[in-house]
Amino acid sequence: MTAVLREGPRLRLRKADFDDLDFIMDLQHDAENSPYIVAFDRDFHTKVMEIGKASMDVIVEEKATGDRVGYFLVNGLTNEAHEMEWTHVIMAKKGMGYGHEAMKLLKAWAFEDKKFHRVWLDCKDYNARALHLYESEGMVREGLIRETLLTNGVYENLVVLGILDREYEQRKREGKEL
Numbered sequence: 001m002t003a004v005l006r007e008g009p010r011l012r013l014r015k016a017d018f019d020d021l022d023f024i025m026d027l028q029h030d031a032e033n034s035p036y037i038v039a040f041d042r043d044f045h046t047k048v049m050e051i052g053k054a055s056m057d058v059i060v061e062e063k064a065t066g067d068r069v070g071y072f073l074v075n076g077l078t079n080e081a082h083e084m085e086w087t088h089v090i091m092a093k094k095g096m097g098y099g100h101e102a103m104k105l106l107k108a109w110a111f112e113d114k115k116f117h118r119v120w121l122d123c124k125d126y127n128a129r130a131l132h133l134y135e136s137e138g139m140v141r142e143g144l145i146r147e148t149l150l151t152n153g154v155y156e157n158l159v160v161l162g163i164l165d166r167e168y169e170q171r172k173r174e175g176k177e178l
Contacts, residue, residue, distance in 0.1 A: 013059070
């Protein structure tokens with residue numbers, strides 16, 4: 001098994017490997033997910049896995065079964081400002097609370113293990129389900145990038161959300177993190 005990054009009550013995060021490429025590609029292109037993300041091609045993910053310094057594909061697995069239930073793409077691992085970007089946050093099993101647990105695990109890994117100062121992501125402004133997840137996990141809306149993506153002839157807005165290490169630590173003290 002590839003390196004485990006963090007484990008929680010039901011889930012584990014691990015670094016993706018080449019055996020995960022089909023899963024990642026299927027998740028990106030699933031009709032339920034594709035309207036909300038900018039998909040990257042197989043060559044991009046292959047290079048991330050081969051080089052693996054600044055970026056990493058992360059698989060979310062059920063601990064009990066080993067089944068893959070989601071994936072993240074994280075960037076900025078070599079950023080001097082200790083700022084990490086989560087480019088893709090995609091769960092295959094929705095409505096089970098896995099998104100919340102996976103985000104808690106990823107925050108713990110980013111802030112406790114990797115000692116990052118800030119984590120951020122962007123989200124299409126009409127993705128209400130994802131925005132609810134991110135905000136309920138302590139991410140703060142930092143701005144709106146207007147009409148930045150052109151998708152099927154329509155310009156789309158992105159909401160930028162972030163969380164700082166001190167905000168994460170406060171959430172831990174309040175019992176809101178793992």
